[in-house]
Amino acid sequence: MNEHEVAILGVGMHPWGKWGRNFVEYGVHAIQAALDDAGLAWTDVEFVAGGDTVRNGYPGYVSGATFAQAMGFTGIPISSSYAACATGAQALESARTRILAGMCDVALVVGADTTPKGFLAPAKGERQLDPDWLRFRLLGATNPTYFGLYARRRMELFGATPADFARVKVKNSRHGLHNPNARYRKEVTEEEVLASPLVSDPLHLLEICATSDGGAALVLTSMDYARRHASDFVRVAGVSTVTPTYPNALIDMPNFATDSAAGLAAPDRGFKDSIAVAAYEQAGIGPEDLDLAEVYDLSTALELDWYENIGLCKPGEAEKLLNDGATTLGGRVPVNPSGGLASFGEAVPAQAIAQVCELTWQLRGQATERQVEGARVGVTVNQGLFGHGSSVVVRK
Amino acid sequence: MSKNRVPAIDGWFTMDPEEPRLLGLRDTESGSYFFPKDVAVSRAPGYATAPLEETPLSRRGRLWSYTTNHYKAPEPYVSPDPFVPYTVAAVELQEERMVVLGQLAAGVDPACLEAGMEMEIVLDTLYEDDENEYLVWKWKPVEA
Structure with missing residues (x-):
């Protein structure tokens, strides 16, 4: 046990595929699965860290506000991260540091996307500086x-x-x-x-890896909160x-x-x-x-x-x-x-x-x-x- | 009438038909080279305000790796019709101590490539339209 640890109380995913639906639906499915897994309700969440979708290599749709709104705005603070394939880890880090700073006990991390068909390609138009x-x-x-x-x-x-x-x-x-x-x-x-x-x-x-639709979510909590609410849990x-x-x-x-x-x-x-x-x-x-x-x-x-x-x-x-x-x-x-x-x-x-x-x-x-x-x-x-x-x- | 030979991008290389050179930047304080020179700031930590000079990069280097693409790349790549597989090579420049990508020059069989072999910059056609032939730097084995 070290002082940087946080608990993972819940995890959830929407199955990967080529479903062609709005990415928000995959994210909400994953969030609900993670909350159920944790035995918590959306209203217990004090912070949402989202991973932005990727469009042509760059940030696409804003995630934090989108998922908070989709679950029903409760006034809590949010963040949106973009780090290409590493986006999810940055969102997780945003939630972890918030918990470790003592600013909240329960944070939700979520990322989801609907990926266009075929090769990942750059944005359209003449972009001589990109x-x-x-x-x-x-x-x-x-x-x-x-x-x-x-x-x-x-x-x-x-x-x-x-x-x-x-x-x-x-x-x-x-x-x-x-x-x-x-x-x-x-x-x-x-x-x-x-x-x-x-x-x-x-x-x-x-x-070579294909591009898919999917969504995943984690419920992270402080160690103290986890000890009060669960008998057994894994730690970041x-x-x-x-x-x-x-x-x-x-x-x-x-x-x-x-x-x-x-x-x-x-x-x-x-x-x-x-x-x-x-x-x-x-x-x-x-x-x-x-x-x-x-x-x-x-x-x-x-x-x-x-x-x-x-x-x-x-x-x-x-x-x-x-x-x-x-x-x-x-x-x-x-x-x-x-x-x-x-x-x-x-x-x-x-x-x-x-x-x-x-x-x-x-x-x-x-x-x-x-x-x-x-x-x-x-x-x-x-x-x-x-x-x-x-x-x-x-x-x- | 022959087409105009124009660079596919301005300022990235010289148009010398015999001995073309890539144009980079050198931060004269840290001694670091940069290619391309799209951002005129030294990326060496602590040297953001160091003066930069434009400098031609070494014409020759050693092959680091290569790959042949067997499918049509998406736009903005301008693919010939019908599609022809093309090879991308990564070449290490000794003096600059950096690896620079470029396509393999037309007509070179990728089967002859081997890591470590000496390569040099040539100008070659990237694509053409009715008026112009758009040129870009490519790598070619020195022996070929």
């Missing part, structure tokens, strides 16, 4: 282009193979098979993955919302170039390596303490990068970790027992919150067929466009 527009215009650098660059780098540097990458999808499709909130609940084989169309070589269609022990330290040597969306390390020396720890570390430090744990992890598998190869970034193994050893079964359910440290983005597709503002929902169910022993036996400590990790780190440590 790097996100320019990377499409001048390079044709879609999001999968960056995923392809990272994947090829693993092949060049570590001798990874397309079959290694495909096996990440095979694993995650098995994990997600019985998850009632997952959009894709179908087992796929290595052959099927490799036979799907190439998108950004060496990555195939089945290795660390939250990281770090940004890169200059110079960042890894090419990131939507940039044309990395920072230059010709002037100031690069930090000892790169950006992606720094994300989970900040959450571990708050929680007073290390990667060796983890029972499971939910990592952001925007592509299969990126999941392997994360194994190394969060300290599950040394650089270059992720393929071995995967192939030895260590990250499969039943292994040493299962990764993405939920099925990950491979089984969900991405509903951007809800996704980092959904990762925390999964850890909560796992640590409570409520994850049914995908249960990680005896799970006591888990971590989520994720990175958002424009330099947003996100990681949450949840423990019993």
